[in-house]
Each structure stands twice: as structure tokens, then as C-alpha cells.
Amino acid sequence: MQQKELDGFFEKFLKKEPLFINKRSLQGNYTPKTVPHREDQINQIAGVLAPALRMEKPSNVFIYGKTGTGKSLCINYVTNNLLLTAERNKIPLKIIYLNCKLKRIADTEYRLMAQLTREFGVEVPATGLPTEEIYKLFVKQLDKEKLLLVLILDEIDQLVHKTGDGILYTLTRINTELKNSEVTIIGISNDLIFVDNLDPRVKSSLSEEELVFPPYNAIQLQSILKQRAKEAFRETVLEDGVIEKCAAYAAREHGDARRALELLRVAGEIAERNNDNKIRIKHIDDAEDKIDRDRVIEQVNSQPKQFKLTLYSILNVCMNGNSNGNPIFTGDIYEIYREACNGCGLKPLTQRRVSDIIAELDMLGIINARVVSKGRYGRTREIKLAIPDSTVPKINNVLKEGLGL
DNA sequence: CGAGATTCATGTGAAGTATACCTTTAGGCTTAA
DNA sequence: AAGCCTAAAGGTATACTTCACATGAATCTCGTA
Numbered sequence: 001m002q003q004k005e006l007d008g009f010f011e012k013f014l015k016k017e018p019l020f021i022n023k024r025s026l027q028g029n030y031t032p033k034t035v036p037h038r039e040d041q042i043n044q045i046a047g048v049l050a051p052a053l054r055m056e057k058p059s060n061v062f063i064y065g066k067t068g069t070g071k072s073l074c075i076n077y078v079t080n081n082l083l084l085t086a087e088r089n090k091i092p093l094k095i096i097y098l099n100c101k102l103k104r105i106a107d108t109e110y111r112l113m114a115q116l117t118r119e120f121g122v123e124v125p126a127t128g129l130p131t132e133e134i135y136k137l138f139v140k141q142l143d144k145e146k147l148l149l150v151l152i153l154d155e156i157d158q159l160v161h162k163t164g165d166g167i168l169y170t171l172t173r174i175n176t177e178l179k180n181s182e183v184t185i186i187g188i189s190n191d192l193i194f195v196d197n198l199d200p201r202v203k204s205s206l207s208e209e210e211l212v213f214p215p216y217n218a219i220q221l222q223s224i225l226k227q228r229a230k231e232a233f234r235e236t237v238l239e240d241g242v243i244e245k246c247a248a249y250a251a252r253e254h255g256d257a258r259r260a261l262e263l264l265r266v267a268g269e270i271a272e273r274n275n276d277n278k279i280r281i282k283h284i285d286d287a288e289d290k291i292d293r294d295r296v297i298e299q300v301n302s303q304p305k306q307f308k309l310t311l312y313s314i315l316n317v318c319m320n321g322n323s324n325g326n327p328i329f330t331g332d333i334y335e336i337y338r339e340a341c342n343g344c345g346l347k348p349l350t351q352r353r354v355s356d357i358i359a360e361l362d363m364l365g366i367i368n369a370r371v372v373s374k375g376r377y378g379r380t381r382e383i384k385l386a387i388p389d390s391t392v393p394k395i396n397n398v399l400k401e402g403l404g405l
Numbered sequence: 406c407g408a409g410a411t412t413c414a415t416g417t418g419a420a421g422t423a424t425a426c427c428t429t430t431a432g433g434c435t436t437a438a
Numbered sequence: 439a440a441g442c443c444t445a446a447a448g449g450t451a452t453a454c455t456t457c458a459c460a461t462g463a464a465t466c467t468c469g470t471a
Contacts, residue, residue, distance in 0.1 A: 110451060127451050128427030306453095330415065350455055355416070371416065375464025378414025 017234065019272050019279065025231040026265035028258055031076050036227060037220045038070050041211060045078045048209050049184075052093055052148050053085060057182040060172070060206050064192050065213025068256030071188050074213075075152055082150075092145070097152040100159035103302065107159060109167045113138055116151070135170065139177055147181040156187040157194040158363070165199050172205040215255030221247035224257055225264060233268065239280045242267070246284060263287050293391040297398050299364060305403065306349055310357045312399040313337040314367060315392060318385055327382040330355060344403045358383065 024030055035042060049058045065071045079095045086093035096119050098106050106112045113134040114124045120141040124134055142149060151171070153159070160168065174183050187206055189195070195203055216224065225243045243264070250260030264279075266287035271279045300311065313336040317328050334351050341348040349357075358381060362369035369381045387395065399405075 108451080125427060127425065128449085130427095130450055133427095133450090304453095349453095351415080352417085352456080353454060356454095359416095371461090373462040373464085374414080375462075376412060376466090377464075378412085379461060379463085380415055 016275070017277070019233055019237045019268050019277075021234055022231055023265065023268075025228050026261050026268070028262070031073065031080065032228065032231075034227075035070065035074060035077055036223055037216060038074050038213075041070075041074050041213060042078055044209075044211055045074060046082075049078060049082055049150065052082065052150065052184070053089065053091055055091065055146075055148065057148065057175070058150070058184045059208035060184055061186045061209045061211060062195065062207035063186065063188045063211045063213065064190075065188075066190055066215055066254045066256070068250070068254075068258035068260075069213040069215055070257060071213050072154060075186065075188070079150065079152070092147045093150070094147055095150045095152065097154065099154040101155040108163055109170075110134060112159070112167060117141060139174065142181050142183070143178050145180060149181060149183045150186065151183055152186045152188065154188045155190065157189040157191040160194065160198070161363075165202050168202045168206060169199060172202055216251070216257050217255060218247045218251040221250055221255065221257060221260050225260055228261060229264060232265070233279075237268075237271075237278050239278050241281055242279055242284065245281055249284070249288065259291070262291055266291055289388075289390060292388055293394055296366065296387050296391060296395060299366065300395060300398060301402065305346060306353075307357055307361065308399050308402050309340055309344070309346060310337060310354055311361060311366065312396070312403065312405075313340050314358075314361075314383060314385070315396050315399070316340075319392065319396075327384055329380040329382065330358060331380065333358070333383065344405055346403075355381075 025032065045061065048061055052058050063071050063075070075097075079097075083093060083095055085091075096116065098112065098115060100106045100112065104111070106115050110127075110131045113131060114126070117124050117134060117138045120138075122137065122141055124137065156168075168185075168187075171183070171185055185206060195207060198206070222243055225246055229238060229243060246260050246263045246267070249263060250256050253259060263284060264287075267279050267283040270283045270286050270290070274283075276283070300308065303311070310333070313333050314328070317332050317336050330351070334354055337354060338348050358367070358369055361367045365386055368384045368386045371379070372382045373379045385392065
């Protein structure tokens with residue numbers, strides 16, 4: 001009986017006209033044929049990088065802009081084309097893109113160099129070797145034959161925040177050690193004031209060219225959405241006002257185009273799942289919830305156990321005791337944390353370390369933690385959840401599962 | 406009443422430790438001439 | 439004697455701990471008006 005039902009379901013699914021023609025064009029890593037509202041930036045990047053085709057080292061570039069303002073997209077767009085031309089003309093050009101935020105991949109000097117070396121097809125151990133050794137290995141690989149390397153470091157501010165600007169210094173100086181090859185560095189940062197704390201030597205050599213990506217406004221977002229929607233959906237499936245609403249939502253959050261596109265895509269998926277033949281405005285609201293939830297859950301899940309446990313403790317303190325938005329403090333959390341450690345057989349870390357973990361959770365945007373002085377009553381972090389209440393229980397479950405509680 | 410000293414709870418920096426992993430080296434064993 | 443394997447020695451990166459000092463506004467203290 002159950003089987004029959006399922007059969008019917010699949011049959012119906014097949015007969016139904018799909019909403020999507022090409023879902024890919026709404027996905028994050030998709031590079032469209034044209035990038036509207038970013039002509040200036042693209043031209044500038046192209047202008048800077050073009051000398052590479054004559055085997056001259058392009059200037060280093062520094063790019064600022066909030067998330068979803070098209071930084072990665074434009075870089076991708078330009079470098080892809082550059083690479084094509086280079087291949088056609090047999091120019092030895094290599095482009096490496098690295099996101100420095102990725103835990104355990106490129107978040108320390110050693111790991112960054114190791115990852116770069118791996119890009120040349122050389123396996124390097126995750127630990128054990130001196131960083132210097134890896135550096136030499138990388139230089140050797142790079143200098144084996146004439147090559148222009150364009151190194152794109154995304155979210156470079158995170159890296160510097162964690163490990164200081166020593167890496168950038170070595171990287172900007174690497175050209176002096178190379179005989180055949182040359183390296184151009186493109187740094188991407190969300191943080192506009194981050195450069196000010198850099199060693200002046202690094203600063204000047206890294207930002208030979210600077211480029212700012214302003215946020216998209218609602219009108220621009222609309223046109224982007226329309227362009228992509230045309231590729232993604234069949235013609236009649238969008239209810240009036242859907243695009244406008246997506247754009248408005250995203251404009252509200254510093255013009256984040258990635259978010260707008262995701263909103264539209266997820267709304268489509270929800271509509272499809274509900275057997276609706278149109279994407280309606282209410283689907284967007286559902287989509288917004290779902291995206292927030294999924295993003296946080298994914299982020300939470302990729303954290304190490306101790307981070308999860310710390311977050312779990314924060315969640316518990318927030319929900320149980322003084323729930324209604326009252327801030328909570330490091331001390332409270334550490335107490336609960338210790339208890340929770342007993343609960344799941346994990347060895348408790350020191351408060352010192354937990355304090356650092358809380359700071360990192362703050363950096364990730366899962367919580368808001370602010371150092372406040374409470375006068376006579378000491379000094380502590382004031383911690384608030386940065387995730388919507390509706391998703392808290394779900395995340396709590398995810399954490400419990402991950403910790404075996 | 407107000408200026409300065411005190412105080413609390415924890416932030417924060419530096420140095421040390423444990424662990425996991427790496428390469429090098431020396432010793433011991435096997436093998437083949 | 440040469441070749442190969444193994445274990446010890448000596449090294450590193452990373453996550454964490456230990457120690458010690460820094461912070462900064464509420465509160466206290468005490469001199470002065």
C-alpha cells in the first residue's frame with residue numbers, strides 16, 4: 001500500500017511541469033555571462049591583470065566590500081577569461097584562489113603555505129615540518145619553470161586577525177626570491193579598516209591598486225534577480241512582486257546579492273516541494289527562515305567538539321535562566337559548560353580557552369559578544385545569541401546529536 | 406560633594422606543555438658476492 | 439660490503455594550560471567646602 005502511494009508520488013512528480021529550467025544559475029558559485037552594475041570594477045581588475053598576458057607582473061590588488069557585493073564573482077569572471085586567453089596563447093599563467101577563513105585549510109601560516117604547495121600537486125604533511133621548509137618547497141615548485149601566479153586570498157582579514165601579518169610580508173617579498181616566476185597577490189577583505197592595522201610595508205606593497213565594491217541598491221538587485229530568474233525559471237512561474245520582495249529583503253542587509261539569489265532559489269524549491277505551480281510571496285518568507293537555519297546549522301556542524309559544547313552551553317543559559325534577551329556572562333557559561341562536559345564525557349577546558357572560543361564564535365557571527373566593564377562587579381563579555389529564536393531549538397538538537405547527548 | 410583609591414570578574418598576552426606528526430640517523434639484520 | 443628495515447633522537451605545528459598582569463567603571467574613602 002505504501003509502495004503504491006510512493007509510485008503515485010513519483011509519477012505525479014514526473015508529469016508535473018518543473019518550476020526550474022536551470023537551477024544552477026541561482027547557485028552561489030555560478031558565473032553568469034554578464035555581470036551587471038560591476039562594469040567599472042571588472043574593467044579595473046582586467047586592466048590591472050592584463051599585463052600578465054605580456055608576461056609582465058600585474059600589480060597587487062586589494063579589494064574591499066561587504067559579503068554579496070560581487071567581489072568573488074568579478075574576480076572569478078575576470079580570471080576565467082584571462083586564463084582562457086592565456087591558454088589560447090600558451091602563456092604560463094596560474095591562478096590560485098584560497099579562502100583564508102576555512103578552518104584547518106588556510107587559517108595559519110603553515111596551512112596556507114601547505115595548501116599552496118598542494119596546488120602544485122605536491123603532497124605535504126598536515127604537521128611536523130618547519131614552516132620554513134614548506135615555504136622553500138613552495139618556492140622551488142613555483143620557480144621550476146617560468147610562471148605567472150595570481151594568488152587570490154579571500155577573507156584575508158580573518159587570517160591576519162588570527163596569525164598576524166607575517167605571512168603577508170613573506171608573500172609580498174616572495175618575488176625577490178624567484179628567478180623565473182612572479183607572483184601577484186589579490187587580497188579580498190570584508191573589513192574596510194583592516195588595512196590600517198597592517199605593517200606599513202605590507203600595506204603599501206599589497207595595495208598597489210585598491211578597489212571598493214559598494215553594496216547593491218534595491219533597484220540593482222532587482223535587475224540582477226531578473227536576469228538570473230530568466231535563466232533559472234520557466235516564464236510564468238514567478239508571482240508578481242516576488243523579485244521585488246527578494247531584492248528588498250537583501251537590500252535591507254547591506255545589499256547582499258548572494259543572499260537575494262539564494263532567497264529566490266530556496267523559495268523556488270519550497271514552492272516545488274509544496275506542489276505549487278507558482279512561486280509566491282509567502283514562499284520567500286519561508287525561504288528566509290530556512291536559509292538562516294541551514295546556514296547556521298552548517299556552520300555549527302563544521303566546528304570542533306569543544307566549540308559545539310561551548311555553544312550548547314550558551315544556548316542553554318539563554319533559554320533556561322534569564323531568557324528574554326537579557327545578556328549573559330562568561331562566568332555563567334563556564335559553569336554550565338563544565339556540567340555539560342561531565343554529561344558527554346569531554347575533558348573540560350580552562351576558562352582561558354573557553355574565553356577564546358567565545359571570542360571565535362563571535363567572529364563567526366553565531367553570537368554577539370561584547371566586552372563590558374561592570375564597574376565594581378568586574379569585567380566580562382556580554383553575550384547574546386545572533387540567531388533568530390525560531391531556529392534555536394533546531395540548533396540545540398543538532399548540537400545534542402553532534403555531542404552524543 | 407567630589408577626587409582619587411579600591412575592587413571585582415574576567416580579558417589578554419606570553420610562555421610553557423602535551424600530542425601528533427615529520428625527517429634524520431644509527432644500529433641491526435639480511436642478502437649477495 | 440651493500441641494502442633494507444626499525445627504532446630512537448631531534449625537530450615542528452597546533453591546541454591547550456599556566457601564570458601574571460591589565461582593564462575600567464561602580465563603589466568606597468576621605469579631605470574639604
